[in-house]
Amino acid sequence: MLPPATFLPEYDVAIVGAGPAGTACALALRGRGYRVILLDKAIFPRDKICGDAIPGPALKALRQLDPAYMEALWQLHPRDDVRRSRLVAPGGGSLYLHWKLPTFNSPRLNFDAALLALVRQHTTTEVRENAALKNVEITADCARLMLADGRQLTSRLVVGCDGAQSVVGRRLLPEPRLARAHHCAGVRAYFENVGGSESGTTEFFFSRSHLAGYLWLFPVGAGRYNVGLGMLSELVSQHKIDLRQLLLDNLATHPALAGRFAGARQLGPVRGFGLPIGGGRQRPASGARFLLCGDAASLIDPLQGHGIDLAIRSGILAAGQVSLCLEKQDFSAEFMARYDADLQQQLGPQLARSYRLMRLLGTRPWLMNVGVSLARLPGLGRWAQRLVG
Template sequence: MPLNQHYDVVIIGAGPAGTACALALQGSGLRVALVDRKQFPRDKICGDAIPSPALKAIRQLSQAWYDELFELTTKAETRNSRLVAPNGTEIVVQWKARTFNSPRLHFDQHLLSMVKRHTKTEVLENFGVKRLEISAQQATVFPSAQAAPLTAALVIGCDGANSVVARQLTNRTLDRTRQCAAVRAYFTGLSESDEQTSEFFFLDEYRSGYFWIFPVGQGVFNVGFGMLSAQIAARKLDLKQVLRHLTQTHPRLATRFAQAKQLSDIQGFGLPLGGVQRPISGARFLLAGDAAALIDPLQGHGIDKAVQSGILAAQQAVRCFQTHDFSAAQLFEYDRQVQTHIGKKLARSYHLMHFLSAKAWLVNGAFRFGRHPLIKNLLLKAVG
C-alpha cells in the first residue's frame, strides 16, 4: 500500500524510460511515484544491446551515475560490430564510444536500484494498472489489484510496447508496416565468437530484418531474429521456427552452433517502430520510450530513445509545474522536443530501411563499397 496516494508525477513502467525519467526528476522537489506491474528483477525480452547514446544521456545527468552503469558484473563491453551482407560481404566497425551488452534482467534492475538509492522516488512494484481517468483537476491511476487508486497532476506512460496509457488515452491502432516482431534465445558454446563483437546478418531469404549474435557476458550470447510484421504476416512465418532453421542449416551459421548449448526457450516480442508522428501527449499525460513508439526502424533497438525521451518527459514535467499548466496545448511542447531530438532521425531510418528491404543487391553493393573508409563513415552517419 502506498504511503502517500497523491503525487505530483506518477511514472508508469520502470524500464529504461521510466527510470531515466525518475533520475532526471531528482532534485526537482516534485513528489514522484514509479510503478511497475512486475517485481524486479524481471526479464525483458529483447536483443540486450545497450547503445552508447543511452549511456551518454545518463552521463549528462550525472558522471557518477554513468560510471556506476559500468559496474554491472553481467555484461560484455563491446568494441566492434560485424555486419554481414546477404552475399557474405563483411564490414567490421570499431566503436570509439564505450558501450556494452547486458541481459535486461540485470540492466533494468541496476537502473531501478539507482533510482532507489539516488532519488526520493517512491517505487511500487507488483502494481499493475487497470485503467486511467483524466479530469480537469488530476489524473487517476486505478490498479489492477485490490488497492486504492493513485492520483497525480501528471502521468508519464513508460509502460512499453503494449502500453496501457497509450491504449486508453490515444487512438493508436496496430499498423503492421510500422511494427516489427522478433524472437531471441540465450546460447553458450558458439564457435568463432568473442565477447567484444556484436554480429548482424542480413539474409537474402528474409529481407526487412536481420539475424543477430550479441555477447552478453560470461560466455553467453543473445541470439535472435526479427523482421517487419507485415512481411511476417504475408509469408505466414513462424519466427521461432525460422530461428531454429537458421542456427541449424544456414551455411554461415550452422557450423558455429554445432556445439552450442541453448540456455533458454525461444521467446518473442513486438517492436513499435518510430519514424511517423503520433500523439504522445495530451491533457495531464505523456508517453515515453516504447510506449511512444520510438524504436529505431533500421537498427531495431529503442533503449537509447527510451532514456532520451524519459529525460525529455522529466524536463516537460518541470515546465508544467513551473507554469501550473497541464493542458494538452502546454504538453504538446514535449511532442515538439521529441520530434526535434529523436523523431527526425527515426523518420530517416524508416525511409532508408523501407528503401533497402526489397533490394538485396543494393545492400550487397553498399557493403562492398562500405569497406572504403570514406564510404564507411557515410554509412555510419546514415545508420547512427
C-alpha cells in the first residue's frame, strides 16, 4: 500500500486585507518565491475613513524596500505636500512644527489603490478583491479560510491585516474587547473653499470640549480639506458626546476656526469610525500559523492618531517572520512570538510614550497651553518637536 500523500496547502501565505499593512507585507515578500494571495472584501478604489495624512516614516519604510515605490507614490493626484504643522492650544496660542521627512496628504481612496497597484506591478501576488473573509480555522496542516461566498482556500499561514474589526483577530484571539480607555472614536468630512488655509500645512486644534483628542484640518490637494474630530471612546461614552454635532459646532464657534468655514462647502456626509490605540495592555499579535498587523494589532499612535506608518512597518516585520517560518517550517505559536517581540522592540516604546503623553495632556488643558508657550521660546522648539514625534 502506498503511504498517504502529504497535504499541500494551495498557498504559502494568505494576507487578509489590502490596505497599507497588507500591501506592505506583499511588497516585502516580493521575489522570495512564495505562493502569496492577497484578499480584500472591497473592490478598489475604495474609501477608508481616516485623516488622510501619510506620515514620513511610512514613505521611508517603502523607499527602503524599493525607491521605485516612493517615486510612484509621489506622483499621486490629488496630493498635498506637507512641510509643517500648526498646533493650536486650548488657550489659543499657536506653535508651528516643521517636519524633516518628506510627507504628503492624499485621500485613502487614492493612496490605498496606488499601493495595491504597486503589488500588481511588482510582485506575483494573486490579488482577489470582493472576497470577504467569513471564518478562519487553524489545523495541524494549514490555515483554512472560508469566504462569504462559500469558497474556501488553504495556506500555510495567514496574516491578518483586515482592520480594527479584524475577522482573523476575532476568530483566532477570542478575547474581550479593548477597554474604551484604549479605543478612540472619530468623525471626518471633506470640505472645499475653507478660508485662511495654506497648502503644505496641517492644523491641529485642541479645546476643552474635546479633551484627550483634537480637531484636524488637513489639505489633501485639489482645493479640498479633510476635516475631522477624534477623542477617547471612554470620554464620548461618559459625557454622551455626539461627535458629528460637536465637529460642526466647533467649525462655527472655535475661536481659531470661526469665520473660516463661512463660505466653505461640505462634500458628502460626516462619517464616523473607531480605532483601537496602542500603548496600553496589548493582546498578542500572533499565534499558531497567524500574525496580525496594523489596525488589527491595535497599532494606532495614541497622541497623533495616525496608523499608516505603523501598519506599513508591521507589514514588513510580518513578512520577515513569514520568511523565517517557511524557511524553518515552524508555524507554532512559540515561534510566531518572535514577531510580537519585534513589534514591541521597534514600535512599543513609541506607542507607550504617546499614550502616556496623550493621557497627561488630554486631561490638563492648562498644561497644553504652558507647553505651547514654552515651545515658542528660543531653543525649545526642537524639544517640542521631539516630544510629539
